[in-house]
Amino acid sequence: MIVDFATRTIRRILVGKEQRFVFTRKENIAIPPLSQIDLYIHIPFCRNKCPYCPYNRIDYDVNLVGPYTRAVLSEIEQYFLRLGKIKISSIYIGGGTPTTVIDELGVIIKSIREKFAITGDICIETTAGDLNEDIIRKLKDFGVDLISIGVQSFDDAFLKILGRNYDAAKACSAVNIALSSNFRSVNIDLMFALPGQNIANVLDDLNEALKIGANQVTTYPLFTFPYSSVGRYLKIRKVKMPGIFRLRKMYKEIHNFFKQNGYQRVSVWGFKKGGSPRFSSVTRDTYIGIGAGAGSRLPDVFYLNTFSVKDYIEATLTGRLPIALAMDMTPKLIKYYWLYWRFYDTYIDSQQLCEKFGKDVKLKVMFSLAKLLGLAKENGNQIELTERGAFYIHLLQNHFILNYIDRVWSAAMKESWPDKIEI
Numbered sequence: 001m002i003v004d005f006a007t008r009t010i011r012r013i014l015v016g017k018e019q020r021f022v023f024t025r026k027e028n029i030a031i032p033p034l035s036q037i038d039l040y041i042h043i044p045f046c047r048n049k050c051p052y053c054p055y056n057r058i059d060y061d062v063n064l065v066g067p068y069t070r071a072v073l074s075e076i077e078q079y080f081l082r083l084g085k086i087k088i089s090s091i092y093i094g095g096g097t098p099t100t101v102i103d104e105l106g107v108i109i110k111s112i113r114e115k116f117a118i119t120g121d122i123c124i125e126t127t128a129g130d131l132n133e134d135i136i137r138k139l140k141d142f143g144v145d146l147i148s149i150g151v152q153s154f155d156d157a158f159l160k161i162l163g164r165n166y167d168a169a170k171a172c173s174a175v176n177i178a179l180s181s182n183f184r185s186v187n188i189d190l191m192f193a194l195p196g197q198n199i200a201n202v203l204d205d206l207n208e209a210l211k212i213g214a215n216q217v218t219t220y221p222l223f224t225f226p227y228s229s230v231g232r233y234l235k236i237r238k239v240k241m242p243g244i245f246r247l248r249k250m251y252k253e254i255h256n257f258f259k260q261n262g263y264q265r266v267s268v269w270g271f272k273k274g275g276s277p278r279f280s281s282v283t284r285d286t287y288i289g290i291g292a293g294a295g296s297r298l299p300d301v302f303y304l305n306t307f308s309v310k311d312y313i314e315a316t317l318t319g320r321l322p323i324a325l326a327m328d329m330t331p332k333l334i335k336y337y338w339l340y341w342r343f344y345d346t347y348i349d350s351q352q353l354c355e356k357f358g359k360d361v362k363l364k365v366m367f368s369l370a371k372l373l374g375l376a377k378e379n380g381n382q383i384e385l386t387e388r389g390a391f392y393i394h395l396l397q398n399h400f401i402l403n404y405i406d407r408v409w410s411a412a413m414k415e416s417w418p419d420k421i422e423i
């Protein structure tokens with residue numbers, strides 16, 4: 001309730017009463033000339049569809065793998081025809097579980113290498129249940145630099161509650177194989193605020209992560225999306241979700257744990273150790289998304305491919321881009337999009353902020369208030385969120401995602417080519 005009020009108020013103050021986020025049906029986008037861009041590749045297949053997962057995914061289906069791969073290759077080709085041999089500053093392969101189609105990933109990466117000049121890291125996410133030595137060897141052969149493994153918990157009981165298809169021993173062996181394979185970084189995802197979980201359980205997971213030596217640990221509180229089946233699934237199990245005060249305490253413990261153990265906070269949720277590069281899926285400024293439901297952000301437009309795997313394949317294989325919805329990025333939106341992700345980073349470069357927002361009085365007042373409330377502080381030439389600030393900003397961002405982004409996604413999941421979605 002309070003969070004809802006805060007989100008609405010902030011949106012109203014910053015973006016204005018009239019400003020709506022409007023996505024409209026678009027078949028084609030005029031792709032401007034670019035010299036470089038980041039790429040996101042979406043692989044929707046999962047061997048085990050977790051009940052809490054909100055992402056666009058389908059059951060692994062051997063009959064769809066070939067057509068889907070051909071569609072992805074065709075979409076890459078179409079961007080190549082429009083953009084020419086430009087630089088690809090990073091590739092992020094997400095899902096779903098991309099490694100379910102390991103050999104096809106080799107073909108996709110090879111095609112990108114042939115057409116473009118890859119100048120940055122190749123990052124991939126996968127799950128502990130899907131990893132083995134053969135898959136890791138192939139990823140290394142394809143030139144993958146950074147890997148993120150969905151572990152979620154090192155406790156068999158919580159893995160069961162989450163509907164994961166492996167146990168803690170398998171999770172440890174998957175992470176160990178990855179860690180001994182010279183990736184530039186191995187991130188593990190953990191989830192907390194799980195039904196029935198207490199602080200000691202969370203600390204047990206963190207200690208396991210520390211012991212195993214992951215370069216980065218990303219800890220997400222379980223949030224339930226209305227369109228995921230987690231609500232139904234958890235109700236059946238009659239378990240109690242931690243409330244906001246428990247959540248607050250858990251985040252504080254997590255933050256302190258990593259600080260005491262020499263990890264540096266690299267996002268609201270992520271903590272990394274040493275000089276390895278930061279693993280991050282979402283903080284890039286502009287990118288092209290390939291695959292069903294993939295989003296693209298170009299300088300002045302944000303657009304989404306159709307979420308339906310079948311329609312994605314059909315549209316792409318007839319030689320067109322599978323774009324379903326687009327939203328123009330007004331100068332105001334561009335600025336706030338940038339700010340949203342800097343809050344996610346938990347620090348903001350003061351000079352960049354000044355360049356983008358000039359003398360924006362509302363923003364100045366907000367930052368002063370945040371400092372007064374102990375949510376942010378000046379740190380050299382940066383404004384940095386405190387631990388408390390990171391927690392509350394995270395709550396607001398979660399709420400924003402659930403209220404706004406969730407509505408776009410759930411509508412786009414129901415209908416392949418919606419006319420308009422307004423939020």
Ligand SMILES: C[S@@+](CC[C@H](N)C(=O)[O-])C[C@H]1O[C@@H](n2cnc3c(N)ncnc32)[C@H](O)[C@@H]1O
Binds near residue numbers: 125191
């Ligand atoms: C795109 S998912 C990758 C999932 C990967 N295929 C796996 O099975 O582990 C990225 C991460 O988001 C987190 N996540 C997914 N659903 C979530 C939810 N409902 N609440 C909180 N975190 C979630 C998980 O930690 C997951 O590893």
